[in-house]
Amino acid sequence: MTLALPSAAPRAPRRQVFVATALASSGAAMLLVGMCAMWMKFRAAAPVRESSDGFYMIKDWLPADIAIPEVAANTMFVTFMAACLFAQWAVYSAHRRDSRHASMALGITALMGVAIINAQVAVWSQMGIGVADGAYQSMFYAITGTVLVLVVAGLAFTAATLFRTVGGRVDDTQVVSAHALYWYVLTAAFTLVWFLVYVQK
Amino acid sequence: MTTIETHAGATARAHGQSLVARVGAWMVSSDHKKIGRLMVGEAMVAAVASAVLGVLLGLERMSNGYAIFPGDAATQLSALFRYLLVFGALAPFMIGLAVAVVPMQVGSRAISFPRLAQFGFWAWDLGSVLVIISIVGNGGPGGGNPDLVDLYVLGVALAAAGLASAAVSVATTVLTSRAPGMTTDMLPALSWGGLVSSVAAVLSLPVVIGTVAYLYIDHTYSRSAFGGNMAVGEWLHFSLTQPMTYVFAVVAAAVLADIAPVSAGARHPLRGAVYAGLGLISTGLLGAVTQSQHMVSTDGSAADTVSSLLPYLLLNGLPVLGLLVVIGASLFVLKQGSPKVGAAFALSFLGAGMVLLGMLASMLQNIEAAGVSGTALEEGATTLVVHGSLMAGIGALVHWAPKLWGVVVSEAKVLPLVGAGLLGAILAGAGNIIAGFSDQPGGAVDGFSYDGPRSLWNVAVVAGHALSALALIGTALAIVSAVRSGASAPDDPWNGHTLEWSVPSPAPRDNFASLATVGSAEPVLDAKPRQEVPA
Numbered sequence: 001m002t003l004a005l006p007s008a009a010p011r012a013p014r015r016q017v018f019v020a021t022a023l024a025s026s027g028a029a030m031l032l033v034g035m036c037a038m039w040m041k042f043r044a045a046a047p048v049r050e051s052s053d054g055f056y057m058i059k060d061w062l063p064a065d066i067a068i069p070e071v072a073a074n075t076m077f078v079t080f081m082a083a084c085l086f087a088q089w090a091v092y093s094a095h096r097r098d099s100r101h102a103s104m105a106l107g108i109t110a111l112m113g114v115a116i117i118n119a120q121v122a123v124w125s126q127m128g129i130g131v132a133d134g135a136y137q138s139m140f141y142a143i144t145g146t147v148l149v150l151v152v153a154g155l156a157f158t159a160a161t162l163f164r165t166v167g168g169r170v171d172d173t174q175v176v177s178a179h180a181l182y183w184y185v186l187t188a189a190f191t192l193v194w195f196l197v198y199v200q201k
Numbered sequence: 202m203t204t205i206e207t208h209a210g211a212t213a214r215a216h217g218q219s220l221v222a223r224v225g226a227w228m229v230s231s232d233h234k235k236i237g238r239l240m241v242g243e244a245m246v247a248a249v250a251s252a253v254l255g256v257l258l259g260l261e262r263m264s265n266g267y268a269i270f271p272g273d274a275a276t277q278l279s280a281l282f283r284y285l286l287v288f289g290a291l292a293p294f295m296i297g298l299a300v301a302v303v304p305m306q307v308g309s310r311a312i313s314f315p316r317l318a319q320f321g322f323w324a325w326d327l328g329s330v331l332v333i334i335s336i337v338g339n340g341g342p343g344g345g346n347p348d349l350v351d352l353y354v355l356g357v358a359l360a361a362a363g364l365a366s367a368a369v370s371v372a373t374t375v376l377t378s379r380a381p382g383m384t385t386d387m388l389p390a391l392s393w394g395g396l397v398s399s400v401a402a403v404l405s406l407p408v409v410i411g412t413v414a415y416l417y418i419d420h421t422y423s424r425s426a427f428g429g430n431m432a433v434g435e436w437l438h439f440s441l442t443q444p445m446t447y448v449f450a451v452v453a454a455a456v457l458a459d460i461a462p463v464s465a466g467a468r469h470p471l472r473g474a475v476y477a478g479l480g481l482i483s484t485g486l487l488g489a490v491t492q493s494q495h496m497v498s499t500d501g502s503a504a505d506t507v508s509s510l511l512p513y514l515l516l517n518g519l520p521v522l523g524l525l526v527v528i529g530a531s532l533f534v535l536k537q538g539s540p541k542v543g544a545a546f547a548l549s550f551l552g553a554g555m556v557l558l559g560m561l562a563s564m565l566q567n568i569e570a571a572g573v574s575g576t577a578l579e580e581g582a583t584t585l586v587v588h589g590s591l592m593a594g595i596g597a598l599v600h601w602a603p604k605l606w607g608v609v610v611s612e613a614k615v616l617p618l619v620g621a622g623l624l625g626a627i628l629a630g631a632g633n634i635i636a637g638f639s640d641q642p643g644g645a646v647d648g649f650s651y652d653g654p655r656s657l658w659n660v661a662v663v664a665g666h667a668l669s670a671l672a673l674i675g676t677a678l679a680i681v682s683a684v685r686s687g688a689s690a691p692d693d694p695w696n697g698h699t700l701e702w703s704v705p706s707p708a709p710r711d712n713f714a715s716l717a718t719v720g721s722a723e724p725v726l727d728a729k730p731r732q733e734v735p736a
Contacts, residue, residue, distance in 0.1 A: 016313050020373040023400070027365055027407045034408035034490065038415060042426065131418065135426035142418040146411070 021178035025185035028150050032189040035143045036196050042139060062201045063136055069126035073198035076119035080187040083112035083154075087180035090161070091173065099170040106162040106176075109183070113155040120148050140197065147193055150186055157182055231315035232710050234605055237301020240293045240322050240367070241598065247289030247329065248591055249673050254282040255584075255629060255666030262641075262651045262659045276343035279644040280353075280434045281336045283441040283583070287449075288360050289329055291587045294594045295452035296364055296402065297322075299371045299395035302601050305701035306389045308380025308719060310711045318370035324363025331356030342434025350430050351421050357437060358413040365406040368399035375399075380700060383719040386472070389699040391597070394455020394479045401448040401486040408490045409440040439492040442579060443563040446586045447485025447520045450556050453593035454527045455479055457549040460600050461531035463695050464546040467538030468723055471530040478530065481523025488516040498569045517564045524557050543695075544615040548596025551623050555589025555630070562634050578637025580644075585630035588669055592622050595676050603690035607707030608683040615679050622672035628665025632658045698723035 042061070049060040062068075090105035123144070131141045161179045164172065218226070227235055258279060261269045270278060304312045312318050331352055335341050340349020375388065375396040388396070416436055419427045427436055439445060458479070462469040469475065488495060497513035499506050531550070540546075562582035566573050602610045633641075636658040642649060651659060690706040702725045704712055721727055 014377045016373055016377045019376050020314060020317075020369055023369045023372055023403050027369075027403045030404050030490065031407035031411045034411040035414065037491075038412065132422040134423060135419070138419045138423040138426055139415060142415045145418070146414050 015174055018174050018178045018181065021181055025182050028153075028182075029185050029189040031146065032143075032150070032193055035146060036192050039139060039143060039196055042135065061136060063134065066127060066129055066136070068198055068201055069123050070198065072119050072122040072126060073194065076116055076123070077191070077194045077198075079112050079115045079119060080183075080190050083109050083116070084180070084183050084187050086112060087158075087183045090165075090176050091180045094165070094170050094173045094176040097170055099165055099168065102165045102170055102176065103162060106158055106165055106179075109179075110155060110158045110162065113151055113158060116151050117148060117155075120144060120151075143193060143197060147190060150189075154182055154186055229319070231311070231319060233304050233312035233315060233318060234301050234708060236312075236315070236318050236322050236367075237297045237299070238605060240297025240300060240325070241594070243326060243329075244290045244292075244294035244297060245673055245677055247285045248294070249670050251282055251285035251290055252625075252629075252666045252670035252673065254278055254285065256663050256670070258282060258644075259659050259663035259666060263656055263663065265651050273343040273345065276431075276434075276644065277336050277339070277341045280342040281333070283438075284329075284332055284357070286583060286587050287441045287446060288325075288332075288357070288364070291446060291590055292364050292402070292449045293322075293325055294591060295398060295449040296367050296371065298456075298594055298597055299391070299399065299452060300367055301605055302597070302701065303371055303392045303395045304374050304378070305604060305704065305708055305712050306392045306699050307375055307378060308383060308700045308713060308717060309374055309378035310713055310716075311378075312370050313373035313378055314370045318367045321363045321365070321367030321370065324366060325360045326363070328356045328358070328360030328363055331359065342437075343431050345430075347420070347430065350433060351417060354413050354417045354420065354433060354437075357440075358410050358417070361406045361409045361413070361440075365403055365410075368402040368406075371395050372399035372403065380716055380719045380724075383724075386476075387719060387722040388476075389722070390458035390469075390472075390475050390479070391452070391455045393476055394452050394458070397479050397483045398449060398451040398455075401451065401483045405445065405448055405486050405489040408492070409437070412436055412440075412492075439489065442583050443494075443560070443586060444485030444488035444516060444520060446583060446590075447482055447560070448489060450485075450524075450586055450590045451479055451482045453549070453556055453590035454482055454524055454553055456593045456597040456600075457531050457546075457553045458527050459699075460546050460549050460596065462534045462538075462723075463600075463697055464542060465535045465538035465540045466696060467534060468698070468726065469530070469534050470537055471533055472722060474526055474530045478523040478526030481526065482520045484516070484519040484523070491516075494567050494574075496567045496569050496574065500569070513567060517560075517567055521557070521560045521564060524553065524560060528553055528557065543599075544610075544612040544619060545596045545600035545695075547616070547619050548599065548622075549593040551619065552589045552591070552593030552596060555585050555592060555623070555626050557589075559583070559585030559587075559589060559630065562630075566637075572640075573637045575642060576637035577633040577641040577643050581630045581633030581635075581637060584633060584665075585626060588622070588626035588630065591673070592619075592626065595622070595673075598676075598680065600695065601701070602680065602683065603692075603694055603706040604701050604704070604708045606680065606684050607689050608680075608686070609688075609690045609694055610679055610683045614682070615676065618672045618675045618679065621668050621675070625665045625668030625670075625672055628661045629669060630665070632661030632665055636662070693725070696729075698726045700724055703728070 043059060046059045046061040048057045051058045052064060086105050086109040090102050090109065093101035093105055129137045131138055157179050161175055164175060230236065257269065258275065261275050300312060300318055335349040335353035335356060338349045339346045341353040344350045375392050416427055416433060420433065458475045495512045495516045496509065498509045559582045562578060562585065565571050566578050566582060599610045599615055602608055636655055639655050641655055692706050693702040717724065
């Protein structure tokens with residue numbers, strides 16, 4: 001027997017891309033937060049040594065001969081913030097059906113993504129450490145490499161959104177909003193990485 | 202009026218295709234029912250494989266270690282056993298069940314992002330194959346081939362990423378593709394459980410992937426931070442034990458909560474309590490992401506005891522409380538109607554009971570004074586949680602077989618298997634739990650005497666795993682024989698309450714030809730003639 005239920009007008013599913021992006025972004029954030037937690041665990045378990053000036057006892061976590069290039073690291077942090085700003089500009093323009101500005105904003109967001117990759121490579125290059133040099137080094141490359149993978153995923157998302165916008169699908173604001181959400185969450189998660197790895201060291 | 206698309210044309214087309222074309226069509230299908238069935242089917246194969254490994258490892262212990270497997274093989278096979286139990290069987294079975302059934306329940310024509318769900322299946326599948334290849338080739342935890350140890354780690358990451366992808370599809374479907382009028386408080390229990398479990402999986406599996414990223418880099422290049430080959434298993438152990446297993450066991454509890462009112466023929470009076478109970482079980486997520494068991498210690502001052510008791514109760518007690526609420530609410534609804542206890546209810550009820558036993562054993566393990574931490578008790582608790590969940594999952598397959606395969610699975614064939622599965626899981630689980638109290642360590646350990654009463658518990662474990670394997674194979678055969686018999690099922694054989702029972706059996710590819718408006722949690726019950734609804 002087939003039952004007769006009251007019928008309803010067909011409708012499009014509600015904000016599927018936005019919700020799925022929110023879930024995926026939460027997963028990406030948990031990935032970095034989990035890695036930060038392990039970083040903290042290893043740092044806390046490191047033995048204590050005298051600081052180079054001899055005044056303090058500090059955790060022997062960051063090898064004494066390694067200097068963190070703070071300018072490149074802080075530039076990367078600021079670039080993340082800028083990426084969010086431009087992603088939000090794209091949302092603002094898309095809501096106003098302004099495809100030219102939306103495309104421009106998405107293009108600059110992509111540029112920010114490339115700048116982040118450049119800054120990360122600069123950090124690696126200036127530090128001059130090898131991944132096989134020790135525990136700190138391998139963990140440093142693991143966490144920063146994961147950030148880089150997530151930035152590349154964000155760049156791919158930006159490129160897809162840009163193609164849609166350039167192709168005239170500026171009415172579909174959901175994807176542009178979802179794209180901005182990804183960059184917001186990634187920036188928030190990177191802020192934790194930046195503070196732990198580059199500031200607190 | 203809802204009109205339902207029949208699938209006769211599609212079936213005829215399928216019959217006209219060659220075997221290769223049909224297999225190809227299955228491999229690339231975006232039909233959520235096919236993707237879900239593929240996941241569940243392979244999960245059952247993995248469950249049988251884990252039970253066979255359980256038998257072999259038990260025999261190894263009975264022979265006092267290293268009589269069957271040479272060198273570190275027992276350690277590697279123990280790792281494979283745990284992987285197959287949790288990531289091979291439990292997680293894909295529960296997520297696959299949600300993929301197959303939830304879209305129909307919420308009144309959606311398809312799962313959200315079907316290609317993502319399909320990618321999830323294949324990624325998990327490939328990851329599992331890599332894990333097996335690595336173990337066979339002397340890799341994995343304790344393995345002698347470093348490259349294949351790396352392959353094991355990559356396999357785990359790929360499988361976890363696949364499961365998380367499928368979970369995103371399920372959660373998005375429930376959140377965005379419900380039938381018009383279906384608010385979240387009208388969700389069927391399985392859909393709610395699927396949502397809760399999927400969100401918990403999306404939040405916890407990336408933590409596993411993060412750990413794997415560290416392990417892979419360290420093991421490949423440095424081997425200075427994480428301890429080399431032997432420690433790989435220790436670092437990933439949190440993902441293959443409690444409370445991580447609770448993240449997926451939520452679906453098993455939801456199956457019971459969904460089948461109980463149908464068996465009772467009554468509306469659920471405690472729907473909110475069921476939702477809360479399922480949510481409480483998922484708090485196991487907190488223990489999973491913190492990668493710790495949270496022990497309670499009574500050695501220090503009263504303040505120390507309280508400070509260890511609070512996280513212990515939060516992370517171990519809340520899931521138990523949640524499952525008790527779900528089981529209690531399910532028994533309560535039976536009182537409200539005229540219960541007709543079939544194989545599906547028996548399986549889901551007994552399965553939930555076994556999960557509860559496993560949770561209680563796990564709580565006991567985390568009491569320092571009990572002195573069973575690090576013993577075989579943990580393996581027993583995991584076996585109970587996993588086999589209990591699988592049993593409830595098989596109950597779900599029997600219940601939803603009319604929609605998934607268009608058949609009613611013979612209760613006469615399934616009910617004896619319920620007894621075998623129950624006995625098997627209890628022997629395998631309880632045997633290890635008791636062995637834990639006699640200080641038997643987990644896994645296969647060289648230099649430990651398994652003589653005396655311990656040999657008896659290990660005999661029970663071997664017999665239990667063998668029975669479980671037989672029960673799983675028997676259930677699969679019962680389903681296959683029902684499908685091959687060609688006897689078609691009625692559209693609504695159980696007098697169901699939720700939307701999936703309004704479509705023909707088996708459900709057509711797009712489920713619903715037109716969307717229905719939903720006004721209550723039991724829309725199909727509302728549409729039935731009054732006399733069919735019990736007072």
